[in-house]
Amino acid sequence: MKQTWRWFGPHDLTSIDDIIQSGAEGVVSALHHIPNGEVWTPEEIALRQRQIGTRKDGSPSGLRWDVVESLPISEDIKQQTGDWRLHIANYQTSLRHLAQAGLEVICYNFMPVLDWTRTALRWRLAHGGTCMRFELNDFAAFDIHILERKGAGDDYPETVVEEAGRRFADMSDADKITLARSVTMGLPGSTESMSLADMHTHLARYGAISRDQLRAHFIAFLEKVVPVAEDLGLRLCCHPDDPPFPLLGLPRIMSTGEHFRLILDAVNSPANGMTLCSGSLGARPDNDLPSIMAELGDRVHFLHLRNVTRENDAIMGSFYEAEHLGGDTDMVALIAAVLAEEGRRKAAGRIDWEIPMRPDHGQDILDDLNRSAQPGYPTIGRMKGLAELRGITKALQHSAVRYQDA
CATH class of the missing domain: 3.20.20.150 (Divalent-metal-dependent TIM barrel enzymes)
Known part of the structure; x- marks a missing residue:
């Protein structure tokens, strides 16, 4: 190699x-x-x-x-x-x-x-370092409660939907901003996140594409x-x-x-x-x-x-x-x-x-x-x-x- x-x-x-x-x-x-x-x-x-x-x-x-x-x-x-x-x-x-x-x-x-897509860009590890992480309950909290995508709750198991609701309820405004920024950061070469409005626009453009x-x-x-x-x-x-x-x-x-x-x-x-x-x-x-x-x-x-x-x-x-x-x-x-x-x-x-x-x-x-x-x-x-x-x-x-x- x-x-x-x-x-x-x-x-x-x-x-x-x-x-x-x-x-x-x-x-x-x-x-x-x-x-x-x-x-x-x-x-x-x-x-x-x-x-x-x-x-x-x-x-x-x-x-x-x-x-x-x-x-x-x-x-x-x-x-x-x-x-x-x-x-x-x-x-x-x-x-x-x-x-x-x-x-x-x-x-x-x-x-x-x-x-x-990740939900945390610098998740703390036991040895003191950090790494990127995708945590499904956090992602569901973003999708259902922050992005508020129509029908999002139907895409997850009921247990995930319930846990996502609990996590969102416990989040501070700063936590919500950090989570949204982490999820929308996935554009390699960029240091900017996509706005929620941009996300809705892009998702709408895909419409019913199977x-x-x-x-x-x-x-x-x-x-x-x-x-x-x-x-x-x-x-x-x-x-x-x-x-x-x-x-x-x-x-x-x-x-x-x-x-x-x-x-x-x-x-x-x-x-x-x-x-x-x-x-x-x-x-x-x-x-x-x-x-x-x-x-x-x-x-x-x-x-x-x-x-x-x-x-x-x-x-x-x-x-x-x-x-x-x-x-x-x-x-x-x-x-x-x-x-x-x-x-x-x-x-x-x-x-x-x-x-x-x-x-x-x-x-x-x-x-x-x-x-x-x-x-x-x-x-x-x-x-x-x-x-x-x-x-x-x-x-x-x-x-x-x-x-x-x-």
Whole structure:
């Protein structure tokens, strides 16, 4: 696996110099300042490449922009409304510009409205650090009593609805503001929350779009962009839903291995692939990560390695971000499956045999606690995670160890 690091640009509290010291071999980044649906120009792409390639003192960093995360898909495309055809054409143009700049791996997602959802961004752990958490009763309190979404109470078990009511009644005004801000923070690259009015507007725009309709819209998008990507030698890879179950009455279509299989079969091309995020998929008890890697590994173009601890066994349940080798996903077995896939690719002569990986998220520990970094992206917590993942990889590749084929 090629070890990479997510960087949000010059405003990121983790600098390029820090990334070098972490031992990462490449950078994952995006042009978050360009509105969804607009073209990524060659000039903006080249600027980001120069920023990644330069240390603070102006000397070469030795790093390159290896993975785009993400080239976002507009809500118009997901809903097939407004300027969706123009946005697809712009997406195709952006792909051409990225290919001209030498980029090959493009991560994206097809989640409606929010890219991820948590109820606490800095939940206190027993060791004194913090992490992100999704707590179902708190989310229901937001959905039913703060957002006041019509029919929200019908989407939860009666016990959850009752507990959500009790929690809301005990919340101070400050608690309500904090919860709402946490839930609506899920726009990677942004430090601003979406307002409740914005949420209602977005939810209303989806109207009666069903899961099958959203999937049809996704396939229609892929039918337009995948042939372009294949001609350009690009590898597109969809990120799973986070969390991997329906929220806010919105459909979810990329939450399980079966969901990915449907999309990969519908547009069957090596350019149409998967970002295997062990944290997102691992939040569901029915997702077996090593098995998913073994089955779909041929189309896995990018890896997010992180872990979560599920607080119950429900499909829609609570969880928190665990240490990378803790939690409910067997990370050793997953990495073994990845290495087995890489071995098969190398033997077959594939140029993409080495799959880029990044340590996803991380717990805020030590000096992270004073830095107020992007939620989920602490410097030290991710360095710890990368070191642990690197150690497992080194051990499994050692001549004294034989890992099983997945």
